[in-house]
Amino acid sequence: xxxxxxxxxxxxxDPAETQEWMEALQAxxxxxxxxxxxxxxxxxxxxxRQAGLDIPFSANTPYINTISVDKQPKFPGNFDIERxxxxxxxxxxxxxxxxxxxxxxxxxxxxxxxxAITLYDVGQNHxxxxxxDKHGGDLIFSQGHSAxxxxxxxxxxxxxxxxxxxNFRQEVGGNGLSSYPHPWLMPEFWQFPTVSMGLGxxxxxxxxxxxxxxxxxxxxxxxxxxxxxxxxxxxxxEPETLGAIGMAGREKLDNLxxxxxxxxQRLDGPVRGNGKIIQELxxxxxxxxxxxxxxxxxxxxxxxxxxxxxxxxxxRMMECVDGDYQTFKSKDGAYVREHFFNTPELKELVxxxxxxxxxxxxxxxxxxxxxFTAFNAAVNHKGQPTVILAHTIKGYGMGDSGQAxxxxxxxxxxxxxxxxxxxxxxxxxxxxxxxxxxxxxxxxEDSAELNYLRQRRIDLGGYLPARxxxxxxxxxxxxxxxxxxxxxxxxxxxxxxxxxxxxxxxxDKQIGKRIVPIVPDESRTFGMEGxxxxxxxxxxxxxxxTPQDAEQLMFYKEDKHGQVxxxxxxxxxxxxxxxxxxxxxxxxGVPMIPFFIxxxxxxxxxxxxxxxxxxxxxxxxxxxxxxxxRTTLNGEGLQHExxxxxxIAATVPNCYSYDPTFAGELAVIIHDGxxxxxxxxxxxxxxxxxMNENYDQAPLVEGSEADILKGMYLFKKGPNSKKPRVQLxxxxxxxxxxxxxxxxxSEDWGVDADLWSCPSFTELARDGQSCExxxxxxxxxxxxxxxxxxxxxxxxxxxxxxxDYMRAFAEQIRPWVKNPYSVLGTDGFGRSDTRxxxxxxxxxxxxxxxxxxxxxxxxxGEFDAGKVEVAIAKYNINPxxxxxxxx
Numbered sequence: 008x009x010x011x012x013x014x015x016x017x018x019x020x021d022p023a024e025t026q027e028w029m030e031a032l033q034a035x036x037x038x039x040x041x042x043x044x045x046x047x048x049x050x051x052x053x054x055x056r057q058a059g060l061d062i063p064f065s066a067n068t069p070y071i072n073t074i075s076v077d078k079q080p081k082f083p084g085n086f087d088i089e090r091x092x093x094x095x096x097x098x099x100x101x102x103x104x105x106x107x108x109x110x111x112x113x114x115x116x117x118x119x120x121x122x123a124i125t126l127y128d129v130g131q132n133h134x135x136x137x138x139x140d141k142h143g144g145d146l147i148f149s150q151g152h153s154a155x156x157x158x159x160x161x162x163x164x165x166x167x168x169x170x171x172x173x174n175f176r177q178e179v180g181g182n183g184l185s186s187y188p189h190p191w192l193m194p195e196f197w198q199f200p201t202v203s204m205g206l207g208x209x210x211x212x213x214x215x216x217x218x219x220x221x222x223x224x225x226x227x228x229x230x231x232x233x234x235x236x237x238x239x240x241x242x243x244x245e246p247e248t249l250g251a252i253g254m255a256g257r258e259k260l261d262n263l264x265x266x267x268x269x270x271x272q273r274l275d276g277p278v279r280g281n282g283k284i285i286q287e288l289x290x291x292x293x294x295x296x297x298x299x300x301x302x303x304x305x306x307x308x309x310x311x312x313x314x315x316x317x318x319x320x321x322x323r324m325m326e327c328v329d330g331d332y333q334t335f336k337s338k339d340g341a342y343v344r345e346h347f348f349n350t351p352e353l354k355e356l357v358x359x360x361x362x363x364x365x366x367x368x369x370x371x372x373x374x375x376x377x378x379f380t381a382f383n384a385a386v387n388h389k390g391q392p393t394v395i396l397a398h399t400i401k402g403y404g405m406g407d408s409g410q411a412x413x414x415x416x417x418x419x420x421x422x423x424x425x426x427x428x429x430x431x432x433x434x435x436x437x438x439x440x441x442x443x444x445x446x447x448x449x450x451x452e453d454s455a456e457l458n459y460l461r462q463r464r465i466d467l468g469g470y471l472p473a474r475x476x477x478x479x480x481x482x483x484x485x486x487x488x489x490x491x492x493x494x495x496x497x498x499x500x501x502x503x504x505x506x507x508x509x510x511x512x513x514x515d516k517q518i519g520k521r522i523v524p525i526v527p528d529e530s531r532t533f534g535m536e537g538x539x540x541x542x543x544x545x546x547x548x549x550x551x552x553t554p555q556d557a558e559q560l561m562f563y564k565e566d567k568h569g570q571v572x573x574x575x576x577x578x579x580x581x582x583x584x585x586x587x588x589x590x591x592x593x594x595x596g597v598p599m600i601p602f603f604i605x606x607x608x609x610x611x612x613x614x615x616x617x618x619x620x621x622x623x624x625x626x627x628x629x630x631x632x633x634x635x636x637r638t639t640l641n642g643e644g645l646q647h648e649x650x651x652x653x654x655i656a657a658t659v660p661n662c663y664s665y666d667p668t669f670a671g672e673l674a675v676i677i678h679d680g681x682x683x684x685x686x687x688x689x690x691x692x693x694x695x696x697x698m699n700e701n702y703d704q705a706p707l708v709e710g711s712e713a714d715i716l717k718g719m720y721l722f723k724k725g726p727n728s729k730k731p732r733v734q735l736x737x738x739x740x741x742x743x744x745x746x747x748x749x750x751x752x753s754e755d756w757g758v759d760a761d762l763w764s765c766p767s768f769t770e771l772a773r774d775g776q777s778c779e780x781x782x783x784x785x786x787x788x789x790x791x792x793x794x795x796x797x798x799x800x801x802x803x804x805x806x807x808x809x810x811d812y813m814r815a816f817a818e819q820i821r822p823w824v825k826n827p828y829s830v831l832g833t834d835g836f837g838r839s840d841t842r843x844x845x846x847x848x849x850x851x852x853x854x855x856x857x858x859x860x861x862x863x864x865x866x867x868g869e870f871d872a873g874k875v876e877v878a879i880a881k882y883n884i885n886p887x888x889x890x891x892x893x894x
Contacts, residue, residue, distance in 0.1 A: 041075070066290035070283065070324040072371060073301045076309050079380045084132055088459045089375060092163070092450075093128050094433035097121065097404060099159035099447050101421075101429070103175045106445050108420055113176035115186070117421075118402035119239065120156030122270040122372070126397055127156060129378045130235065132460075134386060137469035138596075143227060146594060147471060148211045148236040150268060151187040151202035157472065158184055161196075162447065163460060166470060169447055190474060191623045191661075194690075198474045198594070200623040203616050204238075205245025208265065210620070211236035212251045213583035214594070215263035215392070220545055223567055224520070227595045229262070233386060237266045240284045241273025247617075249291055251580060255392045256296030258547060263392040264385045265292075268372065270401040271329040280330035285396045298391040300381045303398040305369030311356055319352050336400045336410060340366030372397030404429060478592035481600075481685040482517040486678045486712075492670040495706035502633055502697040504670035504704065506534050508677060509602060513542060513570070518600060518685070523588040523628075525572045525603040527581040533604055533633050533697075536561045543569030578605055582614045582621070589626035589692065598685055600628065607632025607696055608649040611656055622659045625690035629680060635666070635696035636811030637833035638845035639740050648837025649696075650812050656694045657769040657819070664694040665718075665767045666738040666810065671707030672766050673697075675715045698740045700842065717774065717794045718767035725749070725759035731869045733860040734799065734826065736763045736808035736817070741851050745809055748856035756861060756878065758870070761802060765817075768810070771795050772819035779822070795823045802826065805863035809851050827867060829859050835892035847884075849891050854882035 019025050035044045055062050097120075104115035120127075130147075138144030149157055158175065161167045167184070174183035178192060188197040201207030211234050218229035242248055255263055269285050271278055278284045285301060292299050303324075304312070311320055327347065335343050340362030348354050348365075357365060371377040378397065385393040402410040405425065423442065430437050437446060450457035464470055486493070488511055492504055499507075513519045530536050543566030550565040572588075574581040581603055587594075588601035610632050611618060618630075634640045637650035656664040663680070667673045673695065680693045705722075714720035723746075725732060733752065737745035742764055749760035765771065771794060778791040799806070805827040808817040814832035821828055833849040846852035858878050864870035879886055 066293040067286050068289065068299075068301070069321050070286065070303060071301070071312065071321055072303055072377065073299065074380050074384060076313075079376065080383055082376050082379055084375075084379075084463075085459060086375065088456050089128065089132060091456050092460055093124055094435060095163055095448055095450060095456075096128070096156060096159045097124055098429070098433065098435055099162055099172070100124075100155040101405075102445050102447055103155050103158060103172050105421060105426075106173055107175045107177070109445065111177070113186075115155060115176060116152040117155065118405065119150065119152035119268070119270075120154075121403045121405055122399040122401050123150065123153050123237070123268045124156055124403075125373050125375055125378050126237065126266055126268060126399075127153065127160070129375055129382055131160060131471065132463045133379060134233075134382050134467075135235065135471055136232070136467050137464070137471050137473060138475070139468040142468055143229060143232050143595060144468065145232055145471075146198060146211070146214055146234045148199045148201050148207040148234070148238075149188055149197075149472070150237040150239055150242075151204065151207070152239070153237065153268075154185070154187050157188075161470070161472075163450055163457070164464070164470065172447060188472075189623055190625055191690075194476050194625065195474055196472050198472055200620045201238075203245075203620070204242040205247035206617060206620050208236050208238050208242070208249075209247040209251050209579060210583050210586060210617075211265075212255045212260070212263060212392075213580060214587045215255065215260045216258055217584065217587035217591070218262055219258075219260075219547055220572070221591065221595060221597065221599075223545065223547070224570070226521075226591075226597045226599070229595075232262060234263050235266065236264070237268065239273070240267055240269040240271065240288065241278045243267065243284070243288060243291075244273075244278075247579060251577075251583075252292060252295045252297065252392075254580065259296075259390050260392045261389050264382075265297075265392070265394040267394060267396050268399055269396055270372075270399040270403075271333050272401040277330050277333055279328070280333075281328055283325075283329055285398060288394070288396055292394045296391060298385070298388050298393040300384055300393060300395045301398075302371035302374075302377050302381045302395060304371050305374035305377055307368045311368075315356060317352075319350070320356065323347065323349075323353060333401075340364070343368075370398045370400060372399035373403060404432065475593045475596055477688050478596050478598045480688060481521070481598055481681075483678070483681040483686060484511070484515050484517070486674065488515070489674040489678070492674045492704070493707045495669065495671060495704040497670070497704050498701050499670070499704060500697070500699050500701050501667060501670060501673055502533055502699050503701075504673055505604070505631060505677075505695075505697050506537075507670075508674060509535075509538075510541075512600075513538075518681075520570075521598065521600050522570070523572060523584075523599050523601040524570065525574070525581050525584045525588070525601055527574045527578050527605050527609075528576045529605060529633070530571075530573065532606075532699075535604070538571055539564045542571050544571045544573045545569035578609045579614050579617060581605060582610075582617045585628055585630070586617070586621045586624060586626050589621065589628035590624055592627065592688070593625070598627075600681070600685060602629045602631060604631035604633050604697070606647065606649075607635035607652045608647050611652040611694070612649070615655055618662075619659060621692070622661050625661075626692055627684040627688075627690065628692050629677065630692065630694045632694065632696040634699050636698060636739055636741070637837050638811055638842055638849060638851065639698045639700050641841060642839050643837075644839040645837045650833040650835075650837065651816075652694075653696065653769060653812050653816050657772070661691045662694055663691055663767075664696075664769050666696045666812070667715075667766045668737070668739055668742040668764055669707070670704045672715050672764065675707070675712050676766065679712075679716050696739060700740050702740070702743050714794070714798070715764075715766055716770075718770035719763055719765045719794060719798050721761065721798065722746075722764040723749075723762040725753075725761050728759055730757055730759045731864050732759045732761070732804040733864060734763060734802045734804060734806040735760045735856065735860065736765050736806065738765045738768065738810050739812075741809050741811045741846075744846060744851065744853045745856055747853040748860065751853060751857045752860055755857075755881070756870075756874070758860065758864065760860070763798065765808070768808075768817050768819050771823075775820060775823040793823045795820055796825070799824065799826065804869070805829065805860070805867055807831070807856060807859045807863060809856050809859075811851065827863055829863050831855060831859055833891075835890075835894065854884060858882065858884065 177183045185192040187202040215234040221227040222229045546565040549567040554563040556562045585603040588599045591599040637648045683689045711720040752758040775793045782790045809831040817830045865872040
């Protein structure tokens with residue numbers, strides 16, 4: 008019962024009639040079953056709504072288990088053996104954290120896994136299939152803070168050594184265990200990174216949907232595979248956690264199971280001290296068309312609920328807020344009797360229970376039979392994704408040292424009294440003397456428990472977690488396949504050059520079908536609408552309507568076998584698609600080639616945390632930042648103009664980022680990326696910025712391919728004369744302004760310029776850092792020389808660099824530039840205007856490049872400073888205008 012029910016009772020004008028209805032319903036339940044009763048109620052509600060009655064909607068059910076006792080299947084395992092195994096795993100997980108902090112302060116989390124151990128144990132013993140020849144394997148997104156328990160389970164199986172356990176959070180020596188699930192650090196163990204919190208759930212949703220995509224397109228058989236995502240109730244406050252559950256419900260992803268560890272506590276205190284997080288989450292998920300299974304109470308509550316004919320206990324369960332439930336489990340049985348069973352009627356229901364009996368009334372998430380029942384129902388449910396809301400206790404079993412304490416999340420040290428109490432509670436074979444050493448314990452080699460544990464995993468296909476590191480290499484087309492782009496001669500944008508290249512790739516007989524184009528509702532912006540008809544937009548159900556533009560050549564086409572993933576206005580979803588496709592070599596043993604193109608401003612800035620997770624997960628593929636740069640996008644303004652995505656991209660170690668100017672450069676970069684990721688199978692990915700500005704595409708400079716990839720090549724050498732000379736560097740569309748500046752310098756001021764295209768200042772900087780480090784650590788050996796120094800070794804005159812990004816982008820190479828170096832960039836907020844006005848405002852147009860070059864020459868004593876003032880006036884530059892980054 009709830010408050011609405013209480014109000015209804017008080018307003019009942021005919022209690023006798025009400026009682027007749029209630030008795031009739033009870034009779035249906037008893038004689039024909041709950042399914043029939045549910046059908047009748049739903050029919051009555053539909054009839055009432057059709058008659059115009061105002062029927063308030065509620066997505067909530069009572070605060071009890073969703074699956075009744077009579078529908079529980081028989082538990083198939085050995086209950087006693089599994090309890091012993093859980094006790095050993097619990098102990099070793101705790102010891103690992105305590106030992107790691109005995110002489111260090113590396114941290115760790117005990118309480119989260121202590122609350123979730125039964126959830127993981129039941130999955131490992133009965134449900135999770137490993138990848139094998141017969142089964143593609145389930146995908147398990149473990150809750151990040153539960154990592155110690157996952158390690159402890161693997162330790163019992165002999166997968167991890169005691170030395171490795173002792174190196175928890177101590178990885179520098181090369182034999183450690185990562186703090187959380189990190190495939191980059193443990194590539195053969197962890198499948199998915201799930202920290203930062205919130206990223207695991209949204210990635211799991213898109214992995215589940217990508218399984219359907221892979222099956223529909225004939226690449227993998229995924230019918231019997233599940234995606235399991237474990238998360239905390241506090242984690243549900245992260246926007247990414249619940250942000251895509253509507254898509255999962257809409258797409259009916261019945262291969263997806265969320266398990267929410269509802270221990271009612273987050274890092275600092277209660278998740279909802281004044282509310283009920285389980286009820287809140289139930290409403291959210293049921294409203295999004297998920298199958299919701301609540302596992303709130305353990306078996307010891309069943310007799311009390313059975314004898315409670317008036318629903319008083321259920322009513323009291325609903326009255327208590329989460330803060331109450333946390334407090335109950337931080338006290339004792341007497342306290343619970345006094346404050347939960349707080350009326351004569353409730354006390355009567357437990358009069359034959361001792362205080363210890365009351366204290367041992369368990370919660371559903373700690374009862375393996377209740378958990379098995381929920382998992383079994385979830386894997387067999389059809390037509391909806393399932394969420395299991397499991398009521399647990401933070402720090403379960405830790406006693407006064409952590410159980411249900413607000414401080415338990417950070418718990419990493421415990422008193423010896425508490426350790427002894429835990430040893431005694433779980434009847435572990437450890438002497439008092441041994442306790443002082445904080446020992447790990449193993450199951451005897453010939454024990455029934457170890458044989459059982461191993462056999463369960465053998466029956467389910469092998470050990471988990473486990474990760475494939477390689478698939479098989481692909482045969483990619485030769486660079487000459489993009490000859491029309493290499494030859495230049497077209498006035499097009501690099502965005503259109505990319506689309507043409509993509510069209511070549513999707514038609515390739517070897518890899519064409521593996522290309523996964525991903526767009527977040529911007530296909531027409533990027534000129535990709537031609538792919539709608541050519542490739543189709545993937546949809547599980549095909550196209551159930553006639554599109555408005557059906558008579559047009561490039562109509563909007565959804566197709567069950569479609570190739571394009573089109574996510575709507577959802578960069579985070581598109582990025583998760585890209586991760587799923589870019590890790591298919593690992594999760595499915597099938598290499599796929601994802602190209603995710605989006606507004607550059609809404610990529611690295613908006614979903615940088617997911618991109619970092621993608622890097623951790625060793626994703627392979629291409630990110631294309633369209634309409635990139637701060638001045639290339641006409642009319643859009645501050646929130647659309649990107650002047651910093653390359654700076655963010657530079658922070659990701661395995662991301663190779665490029666800002667090409669010409670189609671030939673773009674072809675060389677993408678071709679080399681295909682080679683490295685899909686032939687050599689390197690765990691890297693590419694970020695490439697594309698422009699929507701049309702200009703003449705210069706032909707590829709002969710022999711420049713290797714230097715393009717290193718980040719810098721000589722585009723055009725100036726005349727061989729004795730005139731003053733400068734070196735001009737640029738990337739992206741601003742390199743076109745740099746080229747025009749070279750003409751102005753020659754025609755207006757008699758200055759020659761060498762032109763250097765720099766597709767990647769970031770790669771140049773990384774090369775510089777690498778050489779600098781090698782030289783520092785090898786002081787007696789011949790010093791290595793950076794690519795920048797090789798290029799500019801004999802260069803004469805000062806150097807000026809200009810890009811469409813903040814100055815810091817081109818400033819990265821300053822330590823290795825020996826000549827005087829000036830940098831122009833687009834620092835400040837973007838704004839709406841024409842390209843010409845924006846470039847003048849940010850001082851990166853041809854005129855400012857020219858003035859910068861003349862000023863640098865003047866400082867070097869090779870040009871008259873007075874003439875610099877003349878140039879400033881000639882080009883209508885206001886020398887006293889406020890700097891753009893201050894406006």
